[in-house]
Amino acid sequence: MQGVPAETDFLVIGAGVAGLRAAIELAAAGRVVVLAKREVTDSATHLAQGGIAAALSDEDEISLHLQDTLNAGDGLCNLEAAKVLVGEGPERIEELIQWGTEFDRQGTKLAFTREGAHSRDRILHAHGDSTGREILRALYAKAKTLKHISVFEFEFSTDLDVSNGRVSGIHLLSDRGEYEHLAASAVLLATGGLGQLYLNTTNPAVATGDGVAMALRAGAEVSDMEFVQFHPTALYLKKAPRFLLSEALRGEGAFLRNLEMHRFMSKYHPMGELAPRDVVARAIVHELEVSRAKDPMVYLDLTHLHAEHVKKRFPRIYATCMEYNVDITTDLIPIRPAAHYAMGGVRTDLDGRTTVPGLYAAGEAAATGVHGANRLASNSLLEGLVYGARAGKIMRDELRPLSVRPSTNQRAASNGPVDAGSEETIAQIQHLMWQDVGIVRSGSGLKRALQQLEQIAPRIARPHTRRACEAQNLHLTGRLVARCALAREESRGAHYRIDFPAHDDARFLKHSIVQGDSIRFA
Numbered sequence: 001m002q003g004v005p006a007e008t009d010f011l012v013i014g015a016g017v018a019g020l021r022a023a024i025e026l027a028a029a030g031r032v033v034v035l036a037k038r039e040v041t042d043s044a045t046h047l048a049q050g051g052i053a054a055a056l057s058d059e060d061e062i063s064l065h066l067q068d069t070l071n072a073g074d075g076l077c078n079l080e081a082a083k084v085l086v087g088e089g090p091e092r093i094e095e096l097i098q099w100g101t102e103f104d105r106q107g108t109k110l111a112f113t114r115e116g117a118h119s120r121d122r123i124l125h126a127h128g129d130s131t132g133r134e135i136l137r138a139l140y141a142k143a144k145t146l147k148h149i150s151v152f153e154f155e156f157s158t159d160l161d162v163s164n165g166r167v168s169g170i171h172l173l174s175d176r177g178e179y180e181h182l183a184a185s186a187v188l189l190a191t192g193g194l195g196q197l198y199l200n201t202t203n204p205a206v207a208t209g210d211g212v213a214m215a216l217r218a219g220a221e222v223s224d225m226e227f228v229q230f231h232p233t234a235l236y237l238k239k240a241p242r243f244l245l246s247e248a249l250r251g252e253g254a255f256l257r258n259l260e261m262h263r264f265m266s267k268y269h270p271m272g273e274l275a276p277r278d279v280v281a282r283a284i285v286h287e288l289e290v291s292r293a294k295d296p297m298v299y300l301d302l303t304h305l306h307a308e309h310v311k312k313r314f315p316r317i318y319a320t321c322m323e324y325n326v327d328i329t330t331d332l333i334p335i336r337p338a339a340h341y342a343m344g345g346v347r348t349d350l351d352g353r354t355t356v357p358g359l360y361a362a363g364e365a366a367a368t369g370v371h372g373a374n375r376l377a378s379n380s381l382l383e384g385l386v387y388g389a390r391a392g393k394i395m396r397d398e399l400r401p402l403s404v405r406p407s408t409n410q411r412a413a414s415n416g417p418v419d420a421g422s423e424e425t426i427a428q429i430q431h432l433m434w435q436d437v438g439i440v441r442s443g444s445g446l447k448r449a450l451q452q453l454e455q456i457a458p459r460i461a462r463p464h465t466r467r468a469c470e471a472q473n474l475h476l477t478g479r480l481v482a483r484c485a486l487a488r489e490e491s492r493g494a495h496y497r498i499d500f501p502a503h504d505d506a507r508f509l510k511h512s513i514v515q516g517d518s519i520r521f522a
């Protein structure tokens with residue numbers, strides 16, 4: 001395969017649901033280059049299990065989906081963004097089906113399940129628990145039929161190229177350590193999330209906050225960075241990854257039990273196991289704290305469910321847990337929460353425009369405000385689809401002639417110190433973020449985290465390898481999360497401060513917005 005070209009009309013960084021959906025929209029208007037940092041399958045989309053939410057069943061209504069989205073967002077959803085999401089979702093899904101996505105059915109009708117904080121069964125799923133993988137397969141197959149789209153794997157973008165206040169391309173770092181430049185008329189950041197900031201995460205290894213870091217360095221605004229969602233149920237076994245155990249398991253009737261084997265969720269919320277994610281995650285943290293065990297955990301219990309149904313409905317989870325000798329039909333599954341999703345990101349309008357001309361963002365890398373302080377389960381694949389399509393449309397409409405010029409602001413010289421210890425630096429960031437910027441936060445812990453990040457700063461100043469660039473991006477996004485969390489002196493959605501445990505609507509019913517070194521609430 002040929003290498004990345006020197007120029008293109010549209011550049012899409014990221015090949016998950018948002019990036020591919022945007023690329024499909026763009027293909028009619030010009031040359032589209034899509035870059036994946038590793039393989040196309042290394043994305044949060046590919047890992048997404050539970051499904052995609054949309055008001056498509058006979059018992060459902062768009063207004064109910066809207067209300068559930070707003071309730072989960074805990075007062076901070078952008079109403080217009082949420083209306084767009086739930087209103088355009090069904091059409092985008094019908095389109096996916098036309099492009100060959102095989103959602104699970106009961107007879108000929110689409111099958112829907114329920115997840116936490118939904119008032120209706122509205123979660124579509126595919127191959128039981130491989131919804132993201134199936135959506136990605138169909139989008140990729142569709143993209144491959146469009147001759148203007150070229151997808152390149154293992155391409156690492158380091159920075160946006162900005163000239164005269166407009167993004168005009170990117171810098172790439174080859175695996176041989178050489179810098180290249182790619183000129184583009186418009187750039188879409190669809191780089192996904194930042195779960196790798198945390199010691200425990202369900203996210204893929206590529207989720208290192210690259211889009212947010214690149215955008216901030218280019219002068220764009222980012223918002224809502226303090227809101228990081230922790231999924232309550234990730235597999236907790238030594239030597240096993242923090243594999244996601246879909247909320248759909250609880251939707252199908254799984255229980256949460258503490259070490260004393262008690263179901264505990266009814267103590268914390270009337271919706272029990274199907275309470276909003278932030279509530280369940282904090283309830284588990286509390287159960288872990290009050291347990292006197294040395295290495296506490298709680299359990300997900302499916303043993304009362306019909307074994308054949310469980311195996312058929314959750315084949316990927318069943319097979320993965322079996323690899324670690326856990327038979328989910330007969331054994332209790334040890335779990336703990338893990339970082340899962342960033343509600344914040346690069347600030348955009350409803351069409352994916354950022355505050356820097358020529359730069360757009362969609363999916364988890366973006367912050368439209370659609371999720372408020374806490375994303376409703378299975379609204380993320382939907383967001384990627386809806387807002388990926390919208391960003392693609394507006395980029396197409398706003399296409400300007402490409403002005404190729406020699407690149408000037410390439411960073412990182414070849415005469416700096418050799419990058420050493422990126423792995424240790426990243427591990428240190430992950431530990432301190434987990435310890436002090438995690439599910440339960442305090443002013444003193446956040447200040448401690450910021451001090452430690454400050455001490456790390458000189459080590460990541462001049463990166464020369466891809467991994468060192470990731471360390472730098474994690475450091476920058478970690479600082480953003482900690483700074484915004486310190487500034488938000490209240491608790492809301494996924495952001496919980498023990499020193500400010502209540503809402504403070506008068507001061508904080510607003511989004512945090514960062515540009516450069518300044519933070520404001522608006």
Ligand code: SIN
Nearest residue numbers: 049050246247377378
């Ligand atoms: C899950 O399957 O529990 C994850 C779905 C989501 O994050 O929306």
